Amino acid sequence: MIKQYKPDLESFLKTLRREKTNKIPIAELGIHPLIKEKFLGRKIETVKDEIDFWSKAGYDYVKLQPKVNFNQYKEEFQKKYDVENQSIKRNWSSEESGLILNDEDFNNYSFPRIEEIDYSNFEEAVKFLPENFGIIGQYGDIFTMTWELMGFENFSLALFENYDLVKRINNSLGEVIFSMFQNMITIDEVAAIWYSDDIAFANGLIVSPDTLDDLFFPWLKKIAALAKEYNKPLIYHSDGLLYDAMDKIIECGIDVLHPIEPKAMNIVQVKRKYGEHLALIGNIDVDLLSRGSKEEVRNAVIQNIETVGLASGYCVGSGNSIPEYVNFENYLVMIDVTKNYIL
Secondary structure, eight states: OOOOOOOOHHHHHHHHTTOOOSSOOBOOSOBOHHHHHHHHTSOOOSHHHHHHHHHHTTOSEEEEOOBOOOHHHHHHHHGGGOOTTOSSOOOOOOSSOOSOOSHHHHHHOOOOOGGGOBOHHHHHHHTTOOTTOEEEEEEEOHHHHHHHHHOHHHHHHHHHHOHHHHHHHHHHHHHHHHHHHHHHTTSTTEEEEEEEOOOEETTEESSOHHHHHHHTHHHHHHHHHHHHHHTOOEEEEOOSOOGGGHHHHHHHTOSEEEOOOTTTOOHHHHHHHHTTTOEEEOOBOHHHHHHSOHHHHHHHHHHHHHHTGGGSOEEBOBSSOBOTTSOHHHHHHHHHHHHHOOO
């Protein structure tokens, strides 16, 4: 296990704002519970366990989500893809048929009620936060769940044949998810917010820019305006090749882009072209973390720090997230090299 580090929320927030600091922070959107449990040597069962992991691993925050009931979406939609007796549960997105194909389906679908969203884990976390350690409030997928609820093929057809239905789904999801950010950002201990919503594959955007202009960017702009109102950084996550949308992403007012997927974008080029406007998180390839050597991981981290991080505005992290199949020792190397790098 790596040595203990004291949280440094102030330096982390300065990095998100592209200000000079004397350290390179680490950051992740998602880390699989099995990785957390292996690090701690015990089960992750409580909010305090989460805080113990994130703080002891060297992060300056714990990432929390509100508790919201999307059970109809998860249970009815995912069950056809469940593999019997598999030890690791995974979610799958339908390219074919979804849950809402027509107006009747929409009227019968149970969207979560805003007043039923539970923020008690944020209240619990406040009791256990170490000194100089914060909370990142996170949620996402207004655009992604819009097409997932329809299935991608049906969604694509509906963009031309029943756009009103697409908009009704998008607005229903957007109102619920935006309300979460409205509530999370008022909590004093929430130091930043993180919105995740994939709009691209490794070779380009998922849909046309015009579609994103109507179904995605207005929501991102509203969340960014909220962040500016409360003077808290907004991190935005999307995998894939984002160059065709980058100017609009910046215009929306985000502060940080994650994860700069290495097979899609060159982080040095992104930093050179957009570093005046955006801090960056990530870019250490998940496949490298899973199958590479410790030395290869070490070299990749140092290269990113020296080519991107020394200019400020960069946090080391994976090029997506830390799934359970990542080589645990490689994950520790990524953290340890970053924390021990002398600026």
